[in-house]
């Protein structure tokens with residue numbers, strides 16, 4: 001069957017979504033066109049659907065799900081199986097946004113072969129379209145190895161939450177001259193290793209600006225100031241669905257926790273006072 005005939009046999013919907021789909025070259029091209037990239041995390045199908053329909057460019061299934069979904073203090077306990085499961089849910093909900101899945105702690109650290117195998121599982125079983133890994137110097141070869149197998153890789157430098165214990169907590173990185181030079185060099189090396197874009201997390205805005213100017217792939221910032229080529233936030237922080245406060249770099253746009261608490265209290269009170277269910281919520285033999 002010719003390629004054209006194959007494409008022609010897709011249903012209207014299929015063609016539509018394939019045409020609108022945001023792909024890796026579109027993401028890279030945004031930097032040249034000076035168009036900001038918008039990335040948000042999602043972990044389930046309904047949230048992914050909402051985020052996708054609102055026009056977000058990239059949905060990240062972040063290992064932050066360890067904190068905001070699983071209730072851990074760090075991302076370290078997140079398993080590859082968890083990431084595959086949540087990535088599959090998100091890929092069912094999103095039609096247009098690019099879908100990037102985080103490689104969790106210990107899924108790429110042991111060897112480049114282990115990393116490629118696990119990146120492959122996120123693509124095959126989770127239906128991810130690219131993977132992200134926390135990119136310190138020792139993983140540059142791993143990035144190159146995964147990319148050479150045809151899997152796009154998003155880098156992540158600066159504050160790397162999987163190094164929580166080594167960093168002594170979540171601390172802003174790249175504050176002194178030595179660190180600054182290290183991160184500029186690392187960003188360039190991550191680009192040379194084949195990454196299609198880089199998340200810059202928890203670094204001074206001046207450093208993020210310099211990195212953004214010195215590489216040709218897009219930077220996506222979180223706690224890295226306004227000069228990056230795009231921005232990302234954890235969806236729970238954005239909508240106020242969390243149990244504690246949010247860090248300084250977050251802008252909270254809604255208070256879902258307050259709304260949910262109000263809804264749950266109203267439901268409880270209606271049940272206790274026999275106001276729910278009413279006739280309109282019930283079935284009877286007559287209708």
Ligand code: KIV
Pocket residue numbers: 041060061062063064065102199201222232233234
């Ligand atoms: O895990 C995550 O959600 C992330 C983003 C905060 C960049 O890595």
